[in-house]
Amino acid sequence: MISLFVLQAAAATAMPASEWRSRAISGTRPVLAADMGYVLADVWSRAPARFLDISSVSLAPWSTTKAENPLVLRQPDWRGFVPKHMFILGGRSPSTNAGSAWVLQEVPPGTYAYLGYSLDYTTSADTPRTGCLCMGSIAFTVRPGVITVVGTFNKDFVAPAAAPVEGISVPAGRQEVAQFFLLERMPNWFGAYVDRIYPIEGLMTYRRDRMELLSPAPPTSSPAPSP
Amino acid sequence: MDARPSRILYSLLASAGMITCTPLPAAAPIDPASVPMPELTFAPTAASEAEFDQYFYFYRPETTFAEAMTDIVECDELSRDLQFHPSVAVPGEYQYSMASVLAMPLAGELVRLFSEPGEKRKLRRFNLRHCMAFKGYGRYGLTRMLWQRFNFEYDAPIDEAKRLALLAVQARAASGPVPTTPELAP
Numbered sequence: 318m319i320s321l322f323v324l325q326a327a328a329a330t331a332m333p334a335s336e337w338r339s340r341a342i343s344g345t346r347p348v349l350a351a352d353m354g355y356v357l358a359d360v361w362s363r364a365p366a367r368f369l370d371i372s373s374v375s376l377a378p379w380s381t382t383k384a385e386n387p388l389v390l391r392q393p394d395w396r397g398f399v400p401k402h403m404f405i406l407g408g409r410s411p412s413t414n415a416g417s418a419w420v421l422q423e424v425p426p427g428t429y430a431y432l433g434y435s436l437d438y439t440t441s442a443d444t445p446r447t448g449c450l451c452m453g454s455i456a457f458t459v460r461p462g463v464i465t466v467v468g469t470f471n472k473d474f475v476a477p478a479a480a481p482v483e484g485i486s487v488p489a490g491r492q493e494v495a496q497f498f499l500l501e502r503m504p505n506w507f508g509a510y511v512d513r514i515y516p517i518e519g520l521m522t523y524r525r526d527r528m529e530l531l532s533p534a535p536p537t538s539s540p541a542p543s544p
Numbered sequence: 545m546d547a548r549p550s551r552i553l554y555s556l557l558a559s560a561g562m563i564t565c566t567p568l569p570a571a572a573p574i575d576p577a578s579v580p581m582p583e584l585t586f587a588p589t590a591a592s593e594a595e596f597d598q599y600f601y602f603y604r605p606e607t608t609f610a611e612a613m614t615d616i617v618e619c620d621e622l623s624r625d626l627q628f629h630p631s632v633a634v635p636g637e638y639q640y641s642m643a644s645v646l647a648m649p650l651a652g653e654l655v656r657l658f659s660e661p662g663e664k665r666k667l668r669r670f671n672l673r674h675c676m677a678f679k680g681y682g683r684y685g686l687t688r689m690l691w692q693r694f695n696f697e698y699d700a701p702i703d704e705a706k707r708l709a710l711l712a713v714q715a716r717a718a719s720g721p722v723p724t725t726p727e728l729a730p
């Protein structure tokens with residue numbers, strides 16, 4: 318059977334646990350390892366998302382320096398929530414963008430923060446050259462052993478999944494909707510340009526630099542009888 | 545079943561809780577009266593207007609000094625320890641040749657040698673402008689001479705105390721009187 322998934326094996330060789338790379342997998346009934354997470358996302362098909370453990374990322378090109386402890390920061394109180402895992406989009410030039418597709422990727426379980434997108438096709442997974450959505454982003458939790466659907470992640474908008482996706486080769490019954498978090502602030506880990514995601518329609522908006530959850534529409538009730 | 549995604553997602557988010565950032569640790573509060581108000585008036589010329597993308601200050605109405613200081617320190621924090629990645633690619637059929645494999649890192653280091661300081665100063669301005677615009681501040685032009693008195697470039701050799709003192713002057717301007725010059729694009 319022809320799979321709907323785009324195949325892009327990021328790494329064929331076995332790597333140490335601290336230097337794993339995400340692996341795109343295919344098939345209607347993928348074999349799920351109990352200790353790995355599986356992310357189903359609608360992303361650029363030619364550039365699957367990269368899922369990084371930032372403690373293993375080198376901080377500068379041509380350098381072997383690693384972030385020794387990502388939780389040691391200059392002003393730890395200000396940084397707030399510091400995710401250990403990062404989620405990066407892009408890595409291909411827009412001219413080769415062949416549209417988006419649902420891609421299933423095998424990643425270590427954890428909470429992933431959407432760090433940013435990259436249009437730099439020379440980007441390697443080791444030195445993420447991407448903007449930082451430091452002033453407004455979203456994170457999701459990936460549980461082990463299940464397929465977590467996270468929704469559409471694009472350069473221009475984020476549409477978190479609200480329900481399992483129908484009409485793709487992973488049956489809706491095998492998907493589990495991710496748990497989402499809004500991130501008002503993130504550290505500018507890689508010294509990149511600062512940005513934030515667009516407001517999410519019906520869910521989140523900004524008041525100046527603060528994120529605000531939009532309350533759902535109140536239930537329509539019959540008008541009170543006039544006295 | 546209500547199929548509108550926002551309602552489902554809202555319930556998910558409400559159960560998960562929103563992660564909010566904690567405010568800046570309360571450093572020693574600065575008395576705004578002790579911070580000098582910088583000189584901001586000048587006669588604009590064509591030459592100074594051409595440099596407004598480099599030399600500017602921020603202002604937001606109805607803002608206290610403490611609020612402005614918090615915001616400016618936060619934006620300054622996001623504009624530190626920046627990185628510059630020269631991406632030099634050999635195009636075309638030589639991309640995967642041994643010559644390009646040898647040449648690309650060397651060319652990248654050459655680019656870094658010449659343009660790293662300028663690119664980092666540019667990136668700092670970019671981050672400050674974005675960050676302060678998100679916070680609702682307007683941007684107003686200055687001459688280079690006036691700007692240099694209470695601002696600093698990315699690679700300025702200043703210590704933390706001096707940096708904080710300059711940021712305080714910037715916060716004084718941001719919470720000070722209404723600028724007389726027109727607001728610039730963010």
